[in-house]
Amino acid sequence: MSSEMSNHPRPPCSVGPQKSIFGLGTPGSSCVAVPEIDVPDIDLDALLGESRREGPPVLPHVTEVEVMRHYSHLAQMNFGVDSGFYPLGSCTMKYNPRINEDAARLEGFSGLHPYQPEKTVQGALRLMVELSEALAEISGLPGVTLQPAAGAHGELTALMCFRAAHEAAGDPRKKVILPDTAHGTNPATVAMGGWDVVTVPSNDQGLVDLDALKAVLDTDVAAFMLTNPNTLGLFDPQIQEITEAVHAVGAFAYCDGANLNAVLGKSRPGDQGFDALHINLHKTFSTPHGGGGPGAGPVCVSGDLAHYLPSPLPVRVADGEFSTLQLGTSVGRVRSFFGNFGVLVKAYAYIKALGAEGLEEVSEQAVLSANYLKEQLKEVFDLPYDRTCMHEFVLSGTRFKAEGVRTLDIAKRLLDYGFHSPTVYFPSIVDEAIMIEPTETESVSTLDGFVEAMRAIADEAVRDPDIVRSAPHTTPVRRLDEVRAARDPHLRWSPTQ
């Protein structure tokens, strides 16, 4: 992205919709030869009887060049971090170092079977133990499980540990409290685990309303879940009072680690009084988002909760040997095998590359870059909570409503300027919210280019609102008919199309 171009929309995209892969190629084609059977063949009709499939499945019939071109074409219709700036608030779309990708593909990692004898997987166990130790140090919470596959999965795992602790104390509890700024996964997790959700409003500074929190804290509360810094990008300075109030009724304090990128080496959730934290390795530790996953959501817990973690846990035993440990008090498995090992390898490589100093620089630059954008954009957009932010901030597009231009339109118009859209309409306590997270991996010229584009769009919204309202104009497709998609769901290809 060259900054000189960024206050002008880019030319229209030359790549348009692509035929479905089912419509390509010639019947009977494929990339690979059917494997030869060098043993006596088997009569599948006799083997399976009535359980025999009626006809072969209808799958694409394409040669290798056709498959490659199809997916190349699809890739060209996608925008990734490598395509340009991706200021998607709350998602930490940082650059994904390539050595991490190479590492996960080393045969010594990718070729491992989960049930190989322990002596043949010492490197993998060591990697998991060392990653756990690093995450414990970063979080200030000594117990770590790498099993959860994603952030939401980690949330549920941590709440299960809380339940186990309360039940062990003969004090089962029913409610979990969340602030109104919580990510959607928080209330969904609470419900999926069988607790009741209690929501507390934020105060006029966008922080926890301590009085409102205290009013709902009682001995039936299992936990309070908080994202800190919160989804407005604000670090809650009352954090100690919050965690103390939670502990005072015998409840646990849970930290949603979605925003950990702001505080690496600066402040540890464990030191803030949190009892548990999940870490999105695909955010803070740069394992890629993969178009929606796979991620990994390790959970770090206090020493008191460590014996409830899902088993087996990789552990260090004598003489530089590694093994796995089954805990009798564990809440049990939350998924199969050891978690998303391939993702763990990438996070491990990232931490090794950066070290303590590098990780601290990550947060320093992420916070500086966010404030740098905020200071310039607050002149053009409204900034409801005007204070030093952490790694992200939330603007409001309210002032453009009069022109009939909504936040969604601004987000779509950014695509025409070659930038990915920010997160919009979240958190819901901000009207016409535009949530921007630059991360530490953007250059000054990219950030400046983004500011110029936002200014240009603000100008367009007044001068030529139609062009904003009908954006994007340069993407492979124009704005979609979402209503039709939901009203008449068309969820699969079928031969009759």
Add this chain to the structure above:
Amino acid sequence: MRYVPVSGEQREAMLRAVGAKSIEQLFQDIPSAVRLKRPLDLEKGMSEIDLARSLRELAEANKPATGFMNFAGAGVYDHYIPSVVDHILRKPEFFTAYTPYQSEASQGTLQAIWEFQSMICELTGMEVANASMYDGATAFVEAALMACRCTKRSRIVVAGSVHPEWAEVLYTYSRSGLFSMDVVGAEGGKLDVDQVREQLDAGVAALLVADPNFFGVFEDVCALGKAAHGVGAMLVCASNPILLSVTKTPGDAGADIVVGEGQPLGNPMSFGGPGLGFFACREKHLRQLPGRLVGKTVDAEGKTAYTLTLSTREQHIRRERATSNICSNHALNALAAGAYLSAVGSAGLTGIARACIAKAHYLRSRLIGTKRFSAPFDDAFGYEFALAYDGDAEELHSRLLDKGILAGVVIEQWQGPELMLFAVTEKRTKEEMDMFVAEVIEIAEAMEKAEQTEDTETTEAVEQ
């Protein structure tokens, strides 16, 4: 290494622009008492050359299954992955993208997932499939929860023949109190339909089975479906996606929800993750489906386009009333599965299934032919089977490992003897299997001899 593209000078200029004297000032909201006042206790960062060396050393401290003559399965399978699959995954526009919420900038991911959904529907014989779950085990749990919502019941009956880790994960989730679970035994290596029927009543939301089951044996899915439906319960069937190309689709067999571990479709074993869970159901239950869905629609100019749809089921819209808390799924692994199925095609997939089945049957009869193994059960199976070894199975496994053979997985079977579970994929050749059998004979004889010598020595020692 550092991945920050800002120089010290630029950093100073940025600080001036925000009106801060120092970086420290930006962190002033963090109370001093909770500030970390020392550097993190981690090793110093590394240059890329040192990092590459250190990662390689760590990888080489493992002996991957792919370097052995590998017969291990039990939920993760060593199938061949055509080269194109990884070259597609390495396209940065796919793997560095976020969840495709901005449809106009995400048509690639969206179309690829829509095609994946279509292929899963085709394999399972179902009407709707979602964009993927974390793994087979969590898809299995989500199916149980969905069945509870659909039937407004809360008891789950699960086959004792499913993967033990899946049953364990189901049990972990059941501690929420949202559902209870009962396990129905499968002592003969597969479910007994009459015994299952005894467990079923009008309080049961679903019967959960795996076909083939953990022992590689095919269950009688049609009869199990009829039994479940007889009490108004749903049938959840977990399937192996390779075998779905030759077996009756679970849809045809009467399943209401079909799930499974999608790793065999183009994903490396990777120590058990990330693979993907696939999840398919009937259209009438669409509103209760967990996870993301891609639908086809048109754009403002009437051009074909794809978008995430029916999101009112999901956590970011519906919050505590969502059908699941899942947000990140396994999109890139689903992309691999779609690319794999496109690369092998229908004839390729059925050919792979046929080859695996034929090879597994060959190996089983050869192993039984050594007289060192016996078959604990004799029902139809796919490409995985269990045998009882006449001796110390762990010892045999360990000695074979020294010979470069990963001889399956040794499993404990309830109170019964230890069993060895062998999986045979299309990667194994007849020559390899013959060599394996020859090694088994040799090692078994050596072990027997050693045992006799030991017995003699013990007897002599006692006599003295």
